[in-house]
Structures are given as structure tokens and as C-alpha cells.
Amino acid sequence: MKQLLILSVLAVLPMVDSLEITQMDACTTKTNNLQLDCNYKKTDSGSIKYEWSLYTTKNQTMVIKSTISPEKENPTFKHRATVTDKDMLLRLIITGFGAxxxxxxxxxxxxEAKTKNKTISVTHGLATCGTPGLMLSSPWMLSLLLSLTVLQALDALPGGSSN
Known part of the structure; x- marks a missing residue:
């Protein structure tokens, strides 16, 4: 009987709907566009809805782009903001980023079952998108650098110690 109960629990676990925002990043492009990345994980196969909003320094909240409440979108961003959702990365680009x-x-x-949100502070003077400093924050780049360090320590790469 215990085995049947354990198997039943294990069979239901993959069906649990899970949604998590794993990371948010902001940068500006060379053409002064603001790029905001919202990385997420989800375990279900259903679609997600999104909303990007801005709480300004003047204590105003503006909805920039939304599939949750599109009727609340601020007209200021209608032709300036675009959103892409690919490979669990929701990206917002606002052209002509100003003060x-x-x-x-x-x-x-x-x-379908969860709502998650994450907030990031954005001011002028952000890093430019694509600079090497931003690449170090990605897990694969960090793994590559650590692997190279280990290989060099094992004298498997040129440039290691020559004792």
C-alpha cells in the first residue's frame, strides 16, 4: 500500500505548475534604447501572459506593454516599446530612453495557476548591452572560465606552470 501511495505522489509531482523569474538585467544599446531582460523558468507547457510596468521617480505607475491588461497600456510607449518572448527570456526594448x-x-x-513579478531599478549610466562585463554574469561564460582555469592548473593548456 505504501508503494502505491509513493507512486501516486511521484506521478502527480510533474503536473505541478511552477513559474519562477530567475534573473532581471537592464542595459542600454549604442543607439540609446533601453533593454530589459526577464529570464524565467516554467514547468508546464501552457503559455504565459506578461506585463511590463514602470514606477517613475514622480511616483506614477505606467503599464508599458501587457498581455494581462492591454487596455491599461500607456500611450507614451505605444510605438516605442516592443516585447519578445523566446527561450524563456522576455525582453522589453524601449526606443529613445530618456530621463x-x-x-x-x-x-x-x-x-494558469501562478503570478510572479520581479523589479529592477533603472537610471541613466547603465552598462552598454553586449559589454564583456555583462557576459560574465551568464552561467555558461562563468563555467567556461572556470574550466579553462582548471585545465591550465593541470598543465593541459599552454601557459601553465613549467616546473
Missing amino acids: SEEGMYTCTLRS
């Missing part, structure tokens, strides 16, 4: 767009940006994701 009036400084503030707290929130990425809200909604699946």
Missing part, C-alpha cells in the same frame, strides 16, 4: 523613464521596472508573469 523621464528612470525608475523601477517590474516584469510580471502569469501562468
